[in-house]
Amino acid sequence: MADAKASARRAARSVESSPVVRGLARGGYAANGVVHLLIGILVLTLAFGGTGEADQSGALRAIAGAPLGVVVLWLIAVLLCGLALYHLIEGFVLRDQTPAKTWGRRISEWGQAVIFAALGVVAGSVALGARTDANESAEGASRDVLTLPGGALLLGLVGLGIAAGGVAFVVMGVLRSFEKKMSIPSGGVGPFVKALGIAGYIAKGVALAIVGVLLVVAAVTADASQAGGLDDAFDKLRSLFLGPLLVGLVGVGFIAYGVFLFFRARFARL
Secondary structure: OHHHHHHHHHHHHHHHOOHHHHHHHHHHHHHHHHHHHHHHHHHHHHHOOOOOOOOHHHHHHHHHOOOOHHHHHHHHHHHHHHHHHHHHHHHHHOOOOOHHHHHHHHHHHHHHHHHHHHHHHHHHHHHOOOOOOHHHHHHHHHHHHHOOOOHHHHHHHHHHHHHHHHHHHHHHHHHOHHHHHEOOOOOOOHHHHHHHHHHHHHHHHHHHHHHHHHHHHHHHHOOHHHOOOHHHHHHHHHOOOOHHHHHHHHHHHHHHHHHHHHHHHHHEOO
8 A cells, every 4th residue: 555655646746757747847837927017007997997807807808809819728627627736736745744734835836726626627617608797706706605404604704814814915925925936136136026925925815805704704604695706805995085096905915916926937846
């Protein structure tokens, strides 16, 4: 049994270290950067009084409407699924100092694999002509969960989990912990990349935290219409005091995160 596990781990590591898989992973970071860059532009449009869906679906539909957009969408879908594959394999092969740390990192890697695979599937769906709506999907899923026994509690826990993920992004930005996963040069573009990472992680964390809060509110009120995706989160933020300014700052942060992901594609430690 031990020999079989060792052989499986060696095989997985061989796949993970292959130039093709690592190339797909780097391309996946760049593809994710394109999506976040477009989300940031859409958010800025909202801040200045415009309309549109400022989320992943809106960004992907914007790509679909461009010349050769369907081709670009399929490329994004393939690259994001390639990045998901890399994180999936990484979860199997990594080892840390203790089993607890190892499993903690594995869960993190597998969680990222699910997120990137889901985004890749959405990109492929939009390329096929599907019209996705993140806000409607969030409301529909929340409504289904609320019909289950203990559904409100489950939905609340999901919301708390997403909000916690948002806080984690903010902390990663403030502490610059993203630097551990990259080989950022000390000079040249290094300080610029670090600044982009700080701004980007904080902005994305704020947006995710608001999404989590919306789900918690939906759970507490047992009203699925209170739930929503990124687009709803930005609408709620815009309704606050100095809301347009706050939305604009988050939009700039998303653009910074998108550009940062291009550099991550180059400097990521794979």
